[in-house]
Amino acid sequence: MSTTLLLARHGQTVWHAENRYAGISDVPLTDTGRAQADALGRWAAAHPVDAIWTSPLSRAVVTADPACRALDLVPHREPGLRECDFGVLEGRTLAEFAAEDPAAAEAYRTDPVAHPFPAAEDPRAAAARGCDALRRIAAAHPGERVLVVAHNTLFRLVLCTLLSIPAGEYRRVFPRLRNAAISELRMNSEGFAALLSLNVPCEPDLP
Numbered sequence: 728m729s730t731t732l733l734l735a736r737h738g739q740t741v742w743h744a745e746n747r748y749a750g751i752s753d754v755p756l757t758d759t760g761r762a763q764a765d766a767l768g769r770w771a772a773a774h775p776v777d778a779i780w781t782s783p784l785s786r787a788v789v790t791a792d793p794a795c796r797a798l799d800l801v802p803h804r805e806p807g808l809r810e811c812d813f814g815v816l817e818g819r820t821l822a823e824f825a826a827e828d829p830a831a832a833e834a835y836r837t838d839p840v841a842h843p844f845p846a847a848e849d850p851r852a853a854a855a856r857g858c859d860a861l862r863r864i865a866a867a868h869p870g871e872r873v874l875v876v877a878h879n880t881l882f883r884l885v886l887c888t889l890l891s892i893p894a895g896e897y898r899r900v901f902p903r904l905r906n907a908a909i910s911e912l913r914m915n916s917e918g919f920a921a922l923l924s925l926n927v928p929c930e931p932d933l934p
Contacts, residue, residue: 728869728870728915728916729865729869729870729872729913729914729915730864730865730866730868730869730872730873730913730914730915731871731872731911731912731913732799732861732873732875732880732911732912732914733776733872733873733874733875733909733910733911733912734789734863734875734877734878734904734907734909734910734911735874735875735876735907735908735909735910735929736765736876736877736878736879736882736904736905736906737756737760737764737782737784737786737787737789737790737906737907738757738759738760738761738762738763738767738789738790738906738907738909739756739757739759739763739906740755740756740757740760740786741755741756741757742754742818742925743906744757744759745804745820746814746820746821746828747818747819747820748813748817748818748819748820748821748861748881748926749786749810749813749817749818749820750810750811750812750813750814750816750817751809751810751811751812751813751817752817752818752846753784753786753852754786755785755786755789755831756789757788758850759906760786760796760867760906761789762790762934763790763792763906763907763933763934764790764793764907765793765934766907766930767790767791767793767794767876767907768792768793768794768796768880768934769793769796769797769929769930770794770872770909770929770930771793771794771797771798772794772797772798775798776794776798776800776871776872776873776874777809777868777871777872777873778800778803778864778867778868778871778873778874779781779791779794779795779798779800779801779802779803779873779874779875779876780802780804780805780808780864780871780873780874780875780876781802781803781805781808781875781876781877781883782801782804782805782806782809782810782876782877782878783804783805783806783808783809783810784809784810784878787808787876787877787878788802788804788876790876790907791874791876794876797876798904803864805860805863805864806838806860807857807859807860807863808860808875808877808878808881808897809856809877809878809881810850810878810879810880810881810932811847811850811853811878811880811881811884812847812848812853812859812875813843813844813846813847813848814843814845814846814847815845815846815847816844816847821835821870823891824844831844831845836898838895839881839895839897839898840884840894840895840897841895842856848903850880850884850894850897851894852916853881853884853886854881854888854894855879855888856886857877857881857882857884857885857888858885861875861885861889861906861912861920862914862918865914865916869916871907876901879886879903879904880897882901882902882904882910883897883898883901883904884897886901886910886912886922888918889912889914889920890922891917900912901925904926905926905928905932905933906934907928907929907933908922908927908928908929908933909926909927909928909929910922910924910925910927911923911924911925911927929932
């Protein structure tokens with residue numbers, strides 16, 4: 728029996744508004760991010776789900792809260808859904824890093840999995856824990872619809888892994904997951920997945 732996983736990136740944060748890597752840093756939402764969270768709540772009210780799971784980072788928990796309130800659901804927090812640790816890039820932009828170490832920045836742009844940022848989490852390990860988390864969630868909700876609120880890079884690495892796309896291509900194949908947009912993934916009891924939709928805004932005019 729398959730499970731429908733509705734993947735949603737959290738709302739915009741104060742760092743993402745400036746294109747800074749947030750990673751494992753607990754960064755609050757902007758006013759725009761809170762509006763995106765409210766829009767996701769309205770979407771959930773119109774497209775009910777059976778359960779809601781989130782990353783333990785506050786930006787994901789806060790984004791999921793309107794949907795939880797709309798459906799009177801208590802969210803489950805899954806440590807495996809946390810964002811990748813970006814090491815020395817936490818709180819910084821890629822342009823700032825490139826000015827300091829152009830060779831390392833170019834290597835990252837060429838293959839971000841083979842050449843992650845200094846002191847960063849191994850992207851392959853992040854992909855593995857993210858896939859394991861989604862498989863556990865699917866196994867806990869056979870035949871159900873589950874909203875999963877987490878993070879841009881983690882989701883892109885996970886999608887590549889589940890769809891047999893080389894992980895080093897994640898930035899090219901999935902340039903960006905929009906804040907609070909929905910990507911629909913169907914996962915069967917054996918843990919195999921099919922991507923049914925990608926990056927669908929929960930409201931047409933959502934920023």
